[in-house]
Amino acid sequence: MRGRTQLQPPRLRPVIHVLGFVRKELFDLLRQPRLLLVLVAGPFVILLLFAAGYDQESTRLRTIFVGPEDSFYENSIQSYTDEVDRYVEIIEYTSDVVAASDQVTAGDADLIVVFPNDPAETVLEGRQAIITVIHDKLDPLQQTAVEISAQVAVQELNAEVLEALVGEAQEAIEPVDVTLERTVTLAEQVEAVAATGDRTQLDVTAGELRTSIESLRRTTQVSSGVLTSLRNEADPEERAAIDEFDTSLSELDVALETLETSGDEQDVRDSARLVAEAADRLDDNAETLVAIDPEVAVRPFVADTESLLREPPNVNDFFAPSALSLLLQHLAVTLAALTLVRDEHVGLFEVFRVAPISAGQVLAGKYLAFLAIGGFTAAALVTSVVLGIGVPLRGAVGWVVLGLGLLLLASAGLGMLLSALARTDTQAVQYAMLALLAGMFFGGFFLSLDAFRFPIRLISWILPVTYGIRWLQDVMLRGDAPAAADVIGLVVLAVVYGAAAWLAFRRQLAVR
Amino acid sequence: MTSPATAPASETAASHPDAAVLLRGAGKSFDDKWVLQGLDFEVTRGEIVGLIGPSGCGKTTTVRMINGTYRPDAGEVRTLGRRPWKLTSQQRQRLGYLPQQPVLFDSLSLWENLHFQASLNGVRFRRKDRLHELLELVDLAGHEKKLVKESSGGMQRRLALAATLLHRPSLVILDEPTAGIDPILRARFWEHFRELAAAGTTIVVTTQYVAEAAHCDHVGLLAEGKLLHYATPAGLRQAAVGGERLAVTTSRPLTDEELVTLGQLEEVGATLGRGERDVEIVGVVADAGRAIPAMLSWLGERDIAVEDSEEVAIDYEEAFVLLVEKAADRQNDGSGSNLRETS
Numbered sequence: 001m002r003g004r005t006q007l008q009p010p011r012l013r014p015v016i017h018v019l020g021f022v023r024k025e026l027f028d029l030l031r032q033p034r035l036l037l038v039l040v041a042g043p044f045v046i047l048l049l050f051a052a053g054y055d056q057e058s059t060r061l062r063t064i065f066v067g068p069e070d071s072f073y074e075n076s077i078q079s080y081t082d083e084v085d086r087y088v089e090i091i092e093y094t095s096d097v098v099a100a101s102d103q104v105t106a107g108d109a110d111l112i113v114v115f116p117n118d119p120a121e122t123v124l125e126g127r128q129a130i131i132t133v134i135h136d137k138l139d140p141l142q143q144t145a146v147e148i149s150a151q152v153a154v155q156e157l158n159a160e161v162l163e164a165l166v167g168e169a170q171e172a173i174e175p176v177d178v179t180l181e182r183t184v185t186l187a188e189q190v191e192a193v194a195a196t197g198d199r200t201q202l203d204v205t206a207g208e209l210r211t212s213i214e215s216l217r218r219t220t221q222v223s224s225g226v227l228t229s230l231r232n233e234a235d236p237e238e239r240a241a242i243d244e245f246d247t248s249l250s251e252l253d254v255a256l257e258t259l260e261t262s263g264d265e266q267d268v269r270d271s272a273r274l275v276a277e278a279a280d281r282l283d284d285n286a287e288t289l290v291a292i293d294p295e296v297a298v299r300p301f302v303a304d305t306e307s308l309l310r311e312p313p314n315v316n317d318f319f320a321p322s323a324l325s326l327l328l329q330h331l332a333v334t335l336a337a338l339t340l341v342r343d344e345h346v347g348l349f350e351v352f353r354v355a356p357i358s359a360g361q362v363l364a365g366k367y368l369a370f371l372a373i374g375g376f377t378a379a380a381l382v383t384s385v386v387l388g389i390g391v392p393l394r395g396a397v398g399w400v401v402l403g404l405g406l407l408l409l410a411s412a413g414l415g416m417l418l419s420a421l422a423r424t425d426t427q428a429v430q431y432a433m434l435a436l437l438a439g440m441f442f443g444g445f446f447l448s449l450d451a452f453r454f455p456i457r458l459i460s461w462i463l464p465v466t467y468g469i470r471w472l473q474d475v476m477l478r479g480d481a482p483a484a485a486d487v488i489g490l491v492v493l494a495v496v497y498g499a500a501a502w503l504a505f506r507r508q509l510a511v512r
Numbered sequence: 513m514t515s516p517a518t519a520p521a522s523e524t525a526a527s528h529p530d531a532a533v534l535l536r537g538a539g540k541s542f543d544d545k546w547v548l549q550g551l552d553f554e555v556t557r558g559e560i561v562g563l564i565g566p567s568g569c570g571k572t573t574t575v576r577m578i579n580g581t582y583r584p585d586a587g588e589v590r591t592l593g594r595r596p597w598k599l600t601s602q603q604r605q606r607l608g609y610l611p612q613q614p615v616l617f618d619s620l621s622l623w624e625n626l627h628f629q630a631s632l633n634g635v636r637f638r639r640k641d642r643l644h645e646l647l648e649l650v651d652l653a654g655h656e657k658k659l660v661k662e663s664s665g666g667m668q669r670r671l672a673l674a675a676t677l678l679h680r681p682s683l684v685i686l687d688e689p690t691a692g693i694d695p696i697l698r699a700r701f702w703e704h705f706r707e708l709a710a711a712g713t714t715i716v717v718t719t720q721y722v723a724e725a726a727h728c729d730h731v732g733l734l735a736e737g738k739l740l741h742y743a744t745p746a747g748l749r750q751a752a753v754g755g756e757r758l759a760v761t762t763s764r765p766l767t768d769e770e771l772v773t774l775g776q777l778e779e780v781g782a783t784l785g786r787g788e789r790d791v792e793i794v795g796v797v798a799d800a801g802r803a804i805p806a807m808l809s810w811l812g813e814r815d816i817a818v819e820d821s822e823e824v825a826i827d828y829e830e831a832f833v834l835l836v837e838k839a840a841d842r843q844n845d846g847s848g849s850n851l852r853e854t855s
Contacts, residue, residue, distance in 0.1 A: 010602065013634035020631020024617065024624070031619035031659070347615045354579045354685075355632045356604040511583045511597040 017357045021365020022372070025339070029373060048388070050316070050323065060089045061135075061142075061149060062108070064100040067093065067115035076160055088149050104136055111135045111146060131157070176216070180283060183212040187252070187279030190259065194272030197265060202272075206260050209275070213252060216282075245282060252278035311392070313477050320391040321472030322445045324381055328404060329411040329443075329465040330436045332374050336415025337428040339366055340505065345425070352509055359506040363498070367412055374408040394479030403471040403482060406490040410464035413497025420504030439465040464493050532557045532683050532714040533578050537587030540573050546737060548573050551587065553732055553742045555716055557682075560709045562725050563718040564832065565734030571718035572612055574734070575685050578716060579609050592683060605634060608681030612688050614672035618661035622652060622671050625660060629675035639678075646674035649704060651697055666692050673701070677708075684708065686717040690724065702727040722828040733835055740839045745828070752831035752838075755782070756800035757824040760807055763817035765790035770814075779806035791819070 029036060067073040074093045091109055094100055103109040112134040116122060119129035133150040137143050186209040193202045255278055259271035343349060352362060382400060385391040393400065414435060422428040439445065442452065443465040452460060460466045467489040471482040533555035540548040548570045555561045563571045576582040577589050580596030589596060592603055599607070616625050626643050635642070647653045650670035660668060673689050690698045698721075705715055706727065717728070725731040725745050733741040733748065741751055750756060765786070766774065775784040775795065779802045784795040797803040800823035811818055826834075 013601075016631050016634050016637070020628055023631070024620065024628045027624050028617060028619050346617065347611055347613050350576075350581060350611050351609065351615050351629075351632065353581045354604060354607055354609040356601040356634060357632055358601070511580060 013356070014358075014361050017361040018365040018368065021362060022369045025366060025369030026372065029335075046323070046327070048384070050319065060085075061110040061146060062091050063088045063111040063113060063149075064091050064103060064109050065093045065113045065115070066095065066097045066100050068117050069095045071115070073115045076157060101134070104134070110137070110142075111149070113150070179212060179216045183209065183216050184279045184283050186212050187276045190256075191272040191276040194259065194269050202268070203260065206256060210256060213249065213256070217249065244284075248278045248281040252282065313392070316389060317391050317477060318473075320385045320389065321476050322443075322469045324378070324385065324404075325407060325465045325468030325472055326436070326439050326443065326445055327381065328374060328378055328407055329414075329439055329463070329468065330432070331377055332370055332408045332411035333415035333418065333435045334429070334432040335370050335373065336366065336412040337418045337422065337432045338425060340416060340419035340508075341422050341425055341428045344508070349509060353511070359502055359509055363416060363502055363505060366416065367409065367498075370412045370415075371405065371408055374412070375405070378404045378408070391476065393476050395475035395481065399475045399482055400472065403468065403475065403490070406487075406494055407464050407468040407471075410467075410490055410493040410497055413494055413501050414464060416501035417497050417504060420501055420508060435463070439463050442466070444469045461489065462493070464490060467493070530557060531555060531590065532592060533561075533716060534590040535574075535577070535587065536589075538574075538577060538584045538589050539586035540570075540577060540582055541585045546585075548577075548737045549586070551577075551739050553730070553739065555714055555730070557714050558709055558712045559729040560705055560715040560717065560727065561730045561732065562728035563716065563732045563734055564720075564722055564725055567720065569734040570737045571734055572687055574732075575609075575687050575716060575718060579607060579685050580604075605679070606682045608633075608676045608679065608684040610672055610676040610684075610686045610689055612691075614668045616660045616668055616672060619659065621657050621659050622647070622663065622667070623656040625671060626675055626678065630678055633679035633681075635679050642678055646678050649677075649700075650674045651700075666694070666697075669693060670697070680713075682713055684713055684715045684717075686715065688718050688720065690719060690721060698724075722832045725828045733832065735836050735839060738839075741835055748828070748835070749826050749831045752834035753796050753826055755796040755798045756803075757796050757826060758794070758800045758804055758807075759787060759820075759822055759824050760793045760804070760811075760818060761789075761820040762791050762793065762811060763819060766793060766816070774807060774810055777803075777806050777810060779803050794824075 065073065065077050077090060077093060088111070091103075097112065097114055100109065100112045104112060112132075114132040114134065116129040116131065122129040131150070131154055133146060135143070135146045137146060186205060189205050190202065190209055193205050252275060255271045255274035259268055259275060262268050262271060343352075352359075382393075382404070386393045415432065418431040418435065419428055422431055438459060441447070442449075442456075442459045443463050444460065445465070449457065449460050449466065467486040471486045471490070474480045474482050474486070531554040535551045535553055538548065538551040539546055551574060553561075563574055565571055573582060577584050578591055578596060580591065580599055583597055591599065592606060594603065615629075617628070620628065623643070626646070627639075630639050630643065644653065647656065650673055652667060652670055652674070655663065655667065658667075660671070663671070669689070669692050673686070676684065676686065676689075690701055693701065702724065705717070709715055709729070717724075725748060728745060731741075731743060731745055731748050732739055741748060743751060771784050771786075771793065774780065774793070775782055779799075780795070780797055782795045782797045782803075784793050786792060787794045793807075804821050804823065808818055808821060
């Protein structure tokens with residue numbers, strides 16, 4: 001009962017074989033609605049919950065300040081609220097440290113800042129006053145946040161004290177332009193009196209000039225100090241002016257001393273001329289040395305951050321590409337890790353060994369099936385995060401499609417390699433979970449890749465998600481094309497994992 | 513572990529170019545223990561060969577050597593003229609293999625499973641008619657949409673058999689295809705196997721149902737990893753009793769002298785005895801077809817009426833038991849050589 005042949009021509013048979021696997025894998029998944037729900041809807045729900053539930057305010061530490069009643073601290077706290085607002089939410093100022101501790105224990109506060117009772121006394125004794133920061137945080141990241149907050153707060157407090165001191169000092173002296181004008185005038189008077197030969201008047205005028213010079217020196221000392229410490233950053237002309245001013249002031253001093261001590265009339269007249277000339281030169285360079293605002297003097301730098309991005313991403317935007325990449329890697333790795341183990345479990349390997357099908361055709365069919373399922377999931381997720389959550393998609397859609405395609409290919413290859421190494425379903429699932437954990441810790445999801453030392457960093461580079469995260473962040477958030485290293489990385493991983501899975505699978509199918 | 517004695521395999525293989533399957537001294541070991549030794553038989557194209565034996569006797573290992581899953585550790589195996597693990601994709605297209613455990617996917621329907629197996633074997637896209645034809649054959653028409661996990665074990669075995677045959681292989685290797693199948697459907701299967709064989713398909717089939725030996729052209733009897741006997745079904749029964757068993761019922765009991773004389777006839781050539789009744793003469797002869805007429809003639813010449821005469825065919829179960837017992841006796845006697853009959 002031989003009928004006519006039912007076989008496809010040989011050159012088309014590989015297509016039949018591959019499509020057979022695509023169909024089988026797709027139907028197999030479609031018949032498992034719960035699995036589909038977990039694989040497709042699950043990731044989206046996780047993303048949605050993350051976006052909806054993430055509270056950026058929660059990173060601010062609820063803080064109680066403890067210090068003496070009616071202390072200046074209470075007012076000071078309010079004054080540096082702006083500086084520490086990013087880290088600290090001020091709950092109250094109190095003198096009761098025990099009650100504050102109870103609040104931390106009860107979870108109503110995160111942090112206690114205890115000011116010293118009599119800081120002035122401690123400082124006058126030549127010691128630094130200690131501000132104690134108390135917390136009960138386990139999380140090392142939060143511990144770091146506490147330390148940063150404490151440092152910022154103490155720096156602000158120190159600056160405030162210093163600002164007050166400088167301000168008071170500056171208030172005690174007259175404006176620099178007045179002092180300078182008087183100095184120049186007195187220098188001219190010295191020269192004029194010297195010409196008359198009136199020694200008595202000359203000593204009086206010279207004394208006034210010396211007082212004026214001292215006043216000028218004090219007035220410009222802060223500005224000069226600040227500018228001197230910023231010399232490297234200052235303009236060259238500015239630096240020359242400062243140097244010349246200092247030189248002129250010194251020359252003025254020397255000339256005045258000569259005038260005061262010399263008994264020779266000619267020397268006195270020459271010195272008086274030098275005094276007048278030095279005073280003129282002071283005037284020439286005085287513009288640079290105006291009296292600096294005390295706040296500027298104690299805080300010469302303030303940070304003004306500007307981003308090169310068109311619109312800096314918020315936390316949800318930043319984590320969306322990472323979450324997408326990680327979820328898709330997990331999807332592809334899990335599906336692929338289970339597939340060969342399941343095939344072996346049902347006895348399909350024995351059929352593979354006899355049937356006219358190659359290991360490459362089996363894997364190609366599975367790749368296509370997982371690409372289809374992963375592609376559908378990826379499209380749904382990207383659409384959801386862009387349209388639903390509002391994550392920006394600034395770059396070309398084509399780059400996103402290519403990146404996700406390569407990520408799925410490389411991840412499926414990794415999964416099939418794991419599947420070839422696993423002996424049971426349980427082992428395969430465990431391997432997939434390990435890949436997920438590795439992706440979370442080493443893929444750049446939470447921690448920057450720079451945080452890892454070589455050779456541990458190599459783990460990052462063998463995970464598809466590492467490249468996927470960087471790729472999607474570049475395209476979606478920056479609007480750039482992906483970095484060449486990431487393109488090459490994903491292609492290499494896809495090829496290497498695919499080849500390794502093929503070799504391992506061939507080995508499994510080898511005649512025994 | 514030493515290799516069992518084998519025939520010069522390659523020359524033997526070369527001398528049988530038309531054999532669909534050829535085993536010469538083939539053996540297989542696992543973990544330094546021989547599980548099969550000295551398998552020596554060939555399957556010509558278009559015949560059905562049954563491998564019969566108890567569970568664990570080596571039937572599945574034998575078919576796995578034939579289909580290329582296992583490489584023999586001794587001797588030679590040729591399938592379609594080549595070492596089976598060296599078969600090309602084109603040659604493997606001519607193989608149909610039904611494993612002992614049906615390879616089916618629980619979450620797919622019977623129809624989808626059949627489609628998948630068709631794709632594995634390169635069956636063209638327009639395959640609906642062929643799929644329906646096979647579902648009819650295995651009595652599964654109308655169950656196409658049923659999921660495998662919702663179908664019985666018998667249905668799964670039938671589906672697996674259909675999947676094995678759908679690409680019309682020229683060599684079909686079936687590992688216990690009738691296990692768990694009801695007798696009526698088993699009869700249909702064998703009828704279909706005979707039709708396939710008549711059309712030129714070679715079939716190697718293993719079974720635990722000894723009676724199914726009757727459907728085969730040749731039967732290989734396996735026990736404890738050895739081929740105890742390889743013969744036609746009739747030859748198997750002859751080997752079991754040492755010839756053909758006959759029974760002749762006469763009108764009166766024969767004397768002892770008459771029995772001896774009757775047994776000494778050239779056509780009979782055997783020691784005859786009495787059956788359950790005195791008038792019943794029983795014995796095992798080389799050829800009952802020649803012996804019975806000669807005996808009837810001798811009795812007629814002496815006016816001894818014959819009420820009944822027949823060749824008594826033993827059933828295969830009995831033959832199987834007898835052959836296994838004989839093999840055990842030989843083993844105890846220290847003679848371990850296999851029985852083999854070429855017919």
